[in-house]
Amino acid sequence: MSIDISRVARSVCDLSAGSTSPLKLSHAQQCVAAAFGFKSLAAYQASKKIETAIDDNGMFVIIESDLLASRGHELAGWSDGAALTDVVEDAIRRLYPDVTVHHSRRLERVPAVLAISELVGLNPIVVDDLDEARYEVIENQRGEVQGFRFNFDEPQWTQHAAHIRRRHGSLAVFAPASFLRVVKKCQMQERFYFHGDEQEGQPGQFFCRACDLFQPAAHFSSAEHQDHGRRYFDAHRLWDRAIARWKLPLRRPSNAHNIVAGRAIEERRAGEASRGDFHRWVERQTGRDDRVGDLAKDIMRDEKFPRDVMTREAVIAYVESVAPWNGPVEAAKVAWREFLGERDSSI
Numbered sequence: 001m002s003i004d005i006s007r008v009a010r011s012v013c014d015l016s017a018g019s020t021s022p023l024k025l026s027h028a029q030q031c032v033a034a035a036f037g038f039k040s041l042a043a044y045q046a047s048k049k050i051e052t053a054i055d056d057n058g059m060f061v062i063i064e065s066d067l068l069a070s071r072g073h074e075l076a077g078w079s080d081g082a083a084l085t086d087v088v089e090d091a092i093r094r095l096y097p098d099v100t101v102h103h104s105r106r107l108e109r110v111p112a113v114l115a116i117s118e119l120v121g122l123n124p125i126v127v128d129d130l131d132e133a134r135y136e137v138i139e140n141q142r143g144e145v146q147g148f149r150f151n152f153d154e155p156q157w158t159q160h161a162a163h164i165r166r167r168h169g170s171l172a173v174f175a176p177a178s179f180l181r182v183v184k185k186c187q188m189q190e191r192f193y194f195h196g197d198e199q200e201g202q203p204g205q206f207f208c209r210a211c212d213l214f215q216p217a218a219h220f221s222s223a224e225h226q227d228h229g230r231r232y233f234d235a236h237r238l239w240d241r242a243i244a245r246w247k248l249p250l251r252r253p254s255n256a257h258n259i260v261a262g263r264a265i266e267e268r269r270a271g272e273a274s275r276g277d278f279h280r281w282v283e284r285q286t287g288r289d290d291r292v293g294d295l296a297k298d299i300m301r302d303e304k305f306p307r308d309v310m311t312r313e314a315v316i317a318y319v320e321s322v323a324p325w326n327g328p329v330e331a332a333k334v335a336w337r338e339f340l341g342e343r344d345s346s347i
């Protein structure tokens with residue numbers, strides 16, 4: 001579904017009839033085209049011919065307030081651009097009640113996360129929620145970005161699935177290319193700090209994500225927290241998967257100085273080296289939709305699992321000690337049998 005400019009124009013024409021400067025239909029059409037960012041109705045009509053057809057089920061509109069105000073002024077003597085913007089918004093809302101309308105002039109005051117949550121229709125939503133959401137870029141035949149399709153079909157969105165489906169008709173939510181402008185424009189880029197990142201302009205102070213404060217170097221070698229490595233990599237993952245990918249208005253220089261990075265990377269390397277073949281095999285089974293897959297997910301989440309385990313007895317003894325009922329223990333036996341089978345057949 002997409003916004004039909006002629007319908008909006010007819011509605012603008014009707015709504016303006018009672019005002020001091022009623023708009024003729026032809027002028028209303030020009031104004032609505034301007035509100036959608038086109039310099040003329042002809043430019044809008046031309047663009048429709050080159051655009052790739054999109055299943056546009058995410059209703060999201062930015063009214064170009066400045067362009068609309070200047071068209072309204074030159075065509076029909078509207079001196080109050082804000083009032084004209086309100087008329088156009090009113091017309092859009094009457095025809096498309098689910099639409100999210102932004103005004104280009106007000107964008108600076110809309111936080112990025114709010115813009116995304118309004119698009120999806122989830123409110124409130126936090127940056128962490130967006131961590132795993134996927135999107136694809138939709139281009140026309142000339143390689144110009146037409147919009148983005150956000151896919152909320154992964155398990156962590158299950159609790160919101162019914163809501164998203166009701167609002168958008170599917171779990172794929174379309175956002176027009178202008179959406180990126182909203183996200184980019186709506187906030188000044190703030191610095192994003194990993195755990196252990198040095199504060200800009202304050203040498204010797206480092207961000208602690210556990211305390212949510214900047215702390216002196218000694219804090220990171222004190223007994224205050226034990227899990228610097230995990231906190232560092234958590235922030236890293238959030239940055240890689242969510243912030244950089246969603247182009248949120250945050251920045252972090254690639255050469256940022258970090259007081260725990262060296263230690264965190266060394267710990268992870270040592271942890272990787274100590275893993276046995278079974279633990280590595282288990283990691284590859286986490287996508288399975290059966291009892292071995294369930295067991296694999298439990299094992300990968302379990303920080304106490306003996307990652308260097310090399311015998312069937314040790315695996316079963318551990319599973320029995322933490323989940324002493326039939327299902328997990330049987331699954332462990334099946335897993336070990338499959339692991340051996342694959343290992344032996346690959347030798």
Ligand SMILES: [Zn+2]
Nearest residue numbers: 208210211224
């Ligand atoms: Zn701390």
